[in-house]
Amino acid sequence: MKSLLEVKDLSVNFKQLNHMHTVVKRVHFNVAPGETLGIVGESGSGKSVTAKAVMHLLDEHQTDVTVQSMHYRNEKISSFSQKQMEKIRGKEMSMIFQDPMSAFNPTMKIGKQLIETARAHLKLSKKEAKTYALDMLTRVGIDQVETRFDQYPHEFSGGMLQRAMIAMALICRPKLLIADEPTTALDVRIQAQILKLMKELQQEFHMSIILITHDFGVVAGMCDRVVVMKDGEIVEENDVTAIFDSPQHPYTKRLLEALPRMDEPKQKDRTHLEQETLIKAENLHKVFHLKNGKKVHAVNDVSFDIRKGETLGLVGESGSGKSTTGRLLLQLESLTSGSVTYKGMRIHRFNKKERLALRRDIQIIFQDPKSSLNPRMKVIDIIAQPMHVHGLYPDKEKRTARIEELLMLVGLDKEHMYRYPHEFSGGQQQRIGIARALAVEPEFIVCDEILSALDVSIQAQMVELLKNLQEKLGLTYLFIAHDLAMVKHLCDRVAVMYQGKLIELGQSETVYRQPLHPYTRALIDAVPLPHPKKEKEKLLAYQPGTLTYQFKETWLEKSADHWVRE
Structure with a gap:
């Protein structure tokens, strides 16, 4: 089959002071018309850099790109200038970025940005471009398009903004779409909708897709062929079924083995848990008052308890109230009504001094380690800071020895303590966040979406680390996540939230096998399931709206106990 895009011997070097750092090494691949090619690999493997090199989006002053040949529709685009590429980008080749907020101008309305793209490439009048843009927003599943058209990017939710970016990428009906981790930060329902949408638009426009991802479930449902990258090189390439059924390279096998599977039983069910209740939430309510006078009931009459030494998973889609519930337990948000009891103490009534003392017992690990670690502080100071606050290890030598011990505990070297956060990978930064949380020897830790941006192999390492720390230190976790497969294998019990309410609670294996x-x-x-045939059938069978349940009010008005398993 004739290729739409053909790349031979592509290499990318980053300029660092007096030397060159190679990030992509003699990569070659091709994409046929109407085909979906998946590019998978861990962070730093060169996936996104390869895609940006194809689109000529790398900074010419900081990178050195060499390629034997790169042809798009038989045109040699490797020698194209930026001005020549501007005629192709958007019209012939488009890109969906991982972070939709960074792809939009925050000072311009969504509609205006779509109009500009349409007018630049399709030579439409302003009126024609607006009509076309409204139609495209409707096609990607955005409701109230007339209102949304005049809103700014920050007024969209994550899933809605991702849809708007797809509309932007497809408004000129390109022949090649490069999707760089388009669903990483989305919950499973929104992810299913976005993938179905991309598949439908691909068939309608007869479009080719390069899908960059570390989610093998997404690869199984979307891709025809798969390229596996490691350390800037392609280590394996095959059709999607062969990759899953008979992977050849040890690295591919390792990635597949690290993948948590919904269709497999839980490896080990802990039955020796203590029955002592460590923390208890009763009738939690949290209402946010908006500037326009409206109220948002983020958490609505939520009650549950967490037993000492257990891991309770809290799942639900974005906006369901998961993170707010976690922050209420830690008293990082004040309760509108209800109570939080820790070891029999009503901590929601604590004063400032008592709350500070409580911080030693209950800690949080945040979703984004990069933003939660002070970039101006070395690791030794980041971990030492909570020790200073709580008066632990005043002796410098003992404090340094304790920091070394903590770093070893989370799988880092003692030499790492003198580095800055930016010198570490995402997974290593998350380990530093865990070490900081452990520095004050807490009993209870809230893990707020700590795995969402990590590769499957790093996720597996983090889960094993959390389990080992729990066994060694007797920790209790509230594990907030939208990755249901990971929650199943890590958590003892699972609580499900929807629109601020707790709608189901029970043993993880039971909830997943027989949801109420x-x-x-x-x-x-x-x-998504890591089975190409099953996942493709499921994706094709999915009809828009079937996963968006419009619950009867009586269901949500019933007491939580109606849906709770004990």
């Missing part, structure tokens, strides 16, 4: 609530079933059904 239709919303829980919808979440489980939306999880």
Whole structure:
């Protein structure tokens, strides 16, 4: 089959002071018309850099790109200038970025940005471009398009902004779409909708897709062929079925083995847990008052308890109230009403001094380690800071020895303590966040979406680390996540939230095998499976709206106990 895009011997070097750092080494691949090529690999493997090199989006002053040949529709684009590429980018080749907020101008309305793209490439009048842009926003599943058209990017939710970016990328009906981790930060239901949308638009426009991802479930449902990258090189390339059924390279096998599977039983069910309740939430309510006078009931009459030494998973889609619930337990947000009890103490009534003392017992690990670690502080100072606050290890030598011990505990070297956060990978930064949380020897830790941006192999390492720390130190976790497969294998019990309410609670294996609530079933059904045939059938069978349950009010008005398993 004749190739739409053909790349031979592509190498990319980053200029660093007096030397060159090679990040992509003699990569070659091709994409046929109408085909979806998946590029998978861990962070730093060169996936995104390869895609940006194809689009000529790398900074020419900081990178050195060499390629034997790069042809798009039989045109040699490797020698194209930026002005020549501007005629191709957007019209012939488009890109969906991982972070949609960074792809939009925050000072311009969404509609205006779509109009500019349409007018630049399709030579339409302003009126024609607006009509076309509104139609495209409707096609990608955005409701109230007339209102949304005049809103700014920050007024869109993550899933809605991702849809708007797809509209932007497809408004000129390109022949090649490069999607760089388009669903990483989305919950499973929104992810299923976005993938279905991309598949439908691909068939309609007869478009080729390069899909960059570390989610093998997404690869199984979307891709025809797969390229596996490691350390800037392609280590394996094959059709999607062969990659899953008979991977050849040890690295590919390792990635597949690290993948948590919904269709496999839990490896080990802990039955020796203590029955002592460590933390208890009763009738939690949290109302946010907006500037326009409206109220948002983020958490609505939520009650549960967490037993000493257990891991309780809290799942639900974006905006369901998961993170707010976690912050209420830690008293990082004040309660509108309800109570939080820790070891029999009503901590929501604590004063400032008592709350500071409580911080030693209950800690949080944040979703984004990069933003939660002070970039101006070395690791030794980041971990030592909570020790200073709580008066632990005043002796410098003992404090340094304790920091070394903590770093070893989370799988880092003692030499790492003198580095800055930016010198570490995402997974290593997350380990530093865990070491900081452990520095004050807490009993209870809230893990807020700590795995969402990590590769599957790093996720597996982090889960094993959390399990080992729990066994060694007797820790109790509230594990907030939208990765249901990971929650199943890590957590003892699972609580499901929907629109601020707790709708189901029970043993993880039981909840996943026999969900009581239709919303829980919808979440489980939306999880991509690492089986190409099954996942493609599921994706094709999915009809827009089938995963968006419009629950009867009576269901949500019933007491939580109606859906709770004990």
